Amino acid sequence: MKDLKKAEDLRVRLISWYADNARPLPWRETHDPYLIWISEIMLQQTQVATVIPYYLKFSKRFPTIKRLAEASLEEVLALWSGLGYYKRARQVKQSAEQIIKGFDGLIPRVHKDLLSLPGIGKYTAGAILSIAYDLNYPILDGNVMRVLSRVFAMDEVLNAKGVQNKLWSLAEKILPEKKAGMFNQALMELGALICLPSGKKSLCHDCPISESCEAHQKDLVSQLPKLPEKREKVKIQQVMFLLLEKKGFLILQRPDDVLLKGMWELPGKEISDQPHQEAAYQILKEDFAVDGNPHYLSSLSHSITYRAITCHVYLIHVSGEVKKSLMNRLESRTLEYRWIQRDELQDLPHSSLIDKVMLLLDPVQKDLF
DNA sequence: AAATCGGGGTT
DNA sequence: AACCCAGATTT
Structure with a gap:
């Protein structure tokens, strides 16, 4: 079998390359299945560089699964x-709670048990089993898909079910009999460092398995993998308010049935085509019962999945009767609200949009307080 | 099978 | 501005 010979060749070269080129990552310093699990969850659709500081914070604050299970959801968020x-x-x-209850506090080492846990799918189960327990399970993530689709010159669009099955099957076939964890990581590392997405230049000249790569031989690397079309981005405009009073600014908690559920945010609203200055005045009056002219601070961009949000930030001091009117309106709603200082934000669940607004504030902060 | 969920690194 | 990241889950 040609494929089998190819697989053996690929294994040897890849493992050897990984020994010399593996990045020193925090979760590679531990054998604790709990921490490896946490790292894998954080790494879902999230780049290594982004995850590192979060992983370090998390492993320090919740060093064991028990500590995580006993923590409040708010603190975790x-x-x-x-x-x-x-x-x-x-x-x-x-x-974490389920594992304490049902698995004696130990991260399951059985595939089916792992898959029964929320947030663990086929990739993550395979990653935990192979990396933490050195069991022979394949993985298939974005990196591995790219590498395999090139090595085997698969020109079908990747998202189809049949193609996915084929890729999983290949990932299983090329798996060595031992050290599956190291091999899986090597495959991903190759995708992260060498076999880069089209658009970036692939570094085939540094690739340890280019000789086994059909796409390289046929000069198809830049055309593979074939990716599905993406949903069109929707442009959204919104206004957002920094309502300032002596003790801080107002934040609201998002309801349970929307995007970013339960997260704290600045008061605001989506607007249509009207000038945002007018919208700001009107929304402040109608939605927050504040009659006054907000001061335009700045606008910033923020994107959430397919949404490209332009956020116009306004600032207004509230006190006396104006504040009383605002408080009345807030009490009549079911939404939770709080007045907080800037340094209290880190203890509350919040999206990064509000952090961007806070950064926006730095140049003018001394004029505010 | 397609849509949804965040946000940023990189080019 | 586009692409895509150590994907999972719901529709």
Whole structure:
């Protein structure tokens, strides 16, 4: 079999390359299945460089699964703030409780048990089993898909079910009999450092397995893998308010049935085509019962999945009767609200948009307080 | 099968 | 501004 010979050749070269080129990453310094699990969840659709500081904070604050299970969800979400995909934080917390209860506090080493936990799919289960327990399970992530689709010159669009099955099957076939964890990481590392997405230049001249790579031989590297079309971006405009009073500024908690559920944010609203100055005045009056002219601070961009948000930030001091009117309006709503200082934000679940607004504030802060 | 969920690193 | 990242889950 040609494929089998190819697989053996590929294994040897890849492992050897990895020995010399593996990046020193924090989660590579531990054998604790709990910490490896946490790293894998954080790394879902999230780049290594982004994850590192969060992983370090998390492993320090919740060094054991028991500590995580006993923590409050709010604290976990606060620590996760800025990392995105906040469902992961809820699921990690929920899984920790399930593991304490149902698995004696030990991260399962059975594939089916891992898959039963929220937030763990086929990739993450394989990663935990191979990396933490050195069991022979394949993985298939974005990196591995790119590498395999090139090595085997697969020209079908990747998202189809049949193609996915084929890729999983290949990932399983090329797996060595021992050291699956190291091999899996080597495959991903190759995708991260050498076999880069089209658009970036692939570094085939440094690739340890270019001789086994069909795409390289046929000069198809820049055309593979074939990716599905992406959803069109939707442009959204919104206004956002810094309502300042003596003791700080106002934040609201998002409801449970929307994007970023339960996260704290500045008061604001999506607007249509009207000038944002007018919208700001009107929304302040109608939605927050504040009659006054907000001061335009600046606008910033923020994107959430397919949404490209332009956020116009306004600032207004509230006190006396104006504040009383605002408080009345807030009390009549079911939304939670708080007045906080800037340094209290880090203890509350919040998206990075509000952090961007805070940074915007730096140049003018001395004029505010 | 397609849509949804965050945010930023990189080019 | 586009692409895509150590994907999972819901529709």
